[in-house]
Amino acid sequence: MARITYDATTANSFRAVREIPRDGLAAWEDAVRRHLDPSPGMTVVDIGAGTGAFAAAFCDWFGARVVAVEPSEAMRALIPVRPDIQVRAGHAAALPLPDAGADAAWLSTVTHHVPDLPAAAREIRRVLRPGAPVLVRNAFAGRYERLRIVRWFPETARVLDTYPSVEETCAAFAGAGFAPTALESVPQTDIASLAELLERADALRDADTLMRSLSEQEFTRGKERLREAVGAQDPAADPAAVDLTSSLDLLVLR
Numbered sequence: 001m002a003r004i005t006y007d008a009t010t011a012n013s014f015r016a017v018r019e020i021p022r023d024g025l026a027a028w029e030d031a032v033r034r035h036l037d038p039s040p041g042m043t044v045v046d047i048g049a050g051t052g053a054f055a056a057a058f059c060d061w062f063g064a065r066v067v068a069v070e071p072s073e074a075m076r077a078l079i080p081v082r083p084d085i086q087v088r089a090g091h092a093a094a095l096p097l098p099d100a101g102a103d104a105a106w107l108s109t110v111t112h113h114v115p116d117l118p119a120a121a122r123e124i125r126r127v128l129r130p131g132a133p134v135l136v137r138n139a140f141a142g143r144y145e146r147l148r149i150v151r152w153f154p155e156t157a158r159v160l161d162t163y164p165s166v167e168e169t170c171a172a173f174a175g176a177g178f179a180p181t182a183l184e185s186v187p188q189t190d191i192a193s194l195a196e197l198l199e200r201a202d203a204l205r206d207a208d209t210l211m212r213s214l215s216e217q218e219f220t221r222g223k224e225r226l227r228e229a230v231g232a233q234d235p236a237a238d239p240a241a242v243d244l245t246s247s248l249d250l251l252v253l254r
């Protein structure tokens, strides 16, 4: 069971406020390119592909063919229809792929939803060619200094600390024969101003596992913090001076 239900309402909110515009993902394109060593036509399995934003990005950035595996029907329904993306029902521990049929696995903000990570790692081992990388984009317990949401809604750290840590994730994958080869913090930009973040707060509360965990009071306090910061901004100040980025970790295993 995922931590939240990805029904049609959540899927639409996810698309509206969680998908990061492509130009906010430049650092991710660069980081993934370095670790994936892509070649056109390679097969990438996107596990927990959601609404397919990264599946489409991998096709466009690297000329990959992506098998987008996603358990939620509502999320699958929003994955772009295009010849280089195959959409499949499934989950991390039951991948609808042949043995050694994929050149890389991508898991973006998924590991904390997977109930049995060691079983998922064994299944990923089965579908990957020997030596192929697993790229995990996630927040990990204890490592969220550069995660913007924690700055404004600090109580989200409570749930973040229940996510698998880097050590736990590596241990789960070690059981399937994988070893970590890289860990880096990678920034992304999905908003143009703090006012935009404030505008999105209600929809984010529906689409984001961390925001959902907040009590009414914690959520209201966070919005108040944001409102004060927006109000205190000098309209003449350079908007580029405000740090609007947020970072997640990229953990690579082979």
Ligand SMILES: C[S@@+](CC[C@H](N)C(=O)[O-])C[C@H]1O[C@@H](n2cnc3c(N)ncnc32)[C@H](O)[C@@H]1O
Binding pocket: 001, 002, 006, 047, 048, 049, 050, 051, 052, 053, 054, 069, 070, 071, 072, 075, 090, 091, 092, 093, 107, 108, 109, 110, 113, 114, 115
């Ligand atoms: C936060 S969304 C991330 C979607 C996408 N990877 C992205 O980054 O845009 C998490 C996704 O994981 C899926 N999910 C939940 N449990 C899963 C599991 N056991 N195996 C694979 N995916 C799962 C959910 O249905 C949801 O679409």
